[in-house]
Amino acid sequence: MYIQQEALSRLENLYGIPHEMALFQDITEPEMKMLLASQKNGRSHDFTFFISDEDNKIAVIRKHQHPAGFYRAPSGGAEPDEDLVAAIRREALEETGLSITIVRYLLRLKVAFRCNGINVPWISHVITGRPDTNRLCPVDVKEIKEAKWVSWEQLQGPIRNNLMNSNLGLFHYRVILTDTVASLLGNN
Secondary structure: OOOOHHHHHHHHHHHOOOEEEEEEEEOOHHHHHHHHHOOHHHOOEEEEEEEEOOOOOEEEEEEOOOOOOOOEOOEEOOOOOOOHHHHHHHHHHHHHOOOEEEEEEEEEEEEEEEEOOEEEEEEEEEEEEEEOOOOOOOOOOOOEEEEEEEOHHHHHOHHHHHHHOOOOHHHHHHHHHHHHHHHHHOOO
């Protein structure tokens, strides 16, 4: 197993036992190719960050391949045997430029991505956090085109609509994840 149970138990001891949910998500062939390519060393997870500032605005990112208006919460993976707290802070910094204080381990979302008879199990570990500063400036500019602060109304309104109106299952998955987080945090 890529992430050891004892590492997850330590994360739970520090930041709470997350709500758990499971689902299936159909994705397109190009998305499946991208997902399979991301599984170096057997990776089958991401840490997704809902970083909120003092005004309850959420940090979101847009990747280079995403159309204008297509934003989502930042996410990234731990390296094999990397301390999970260090991995979360590293990935948040790479994607947003923010040093964060982890607040809560909110959600463990288990999904099976499906395409043409192939099922790929995946787990999104959702973390809430607070920024140490509000200046968004992605470090990994090869992956991230931009980062910005948005309100929950923007995230659950026009941004959500853009993602849902696409034909891409991975965007639909991000909507389900965000809707779940909004519900758990009372922001829906």
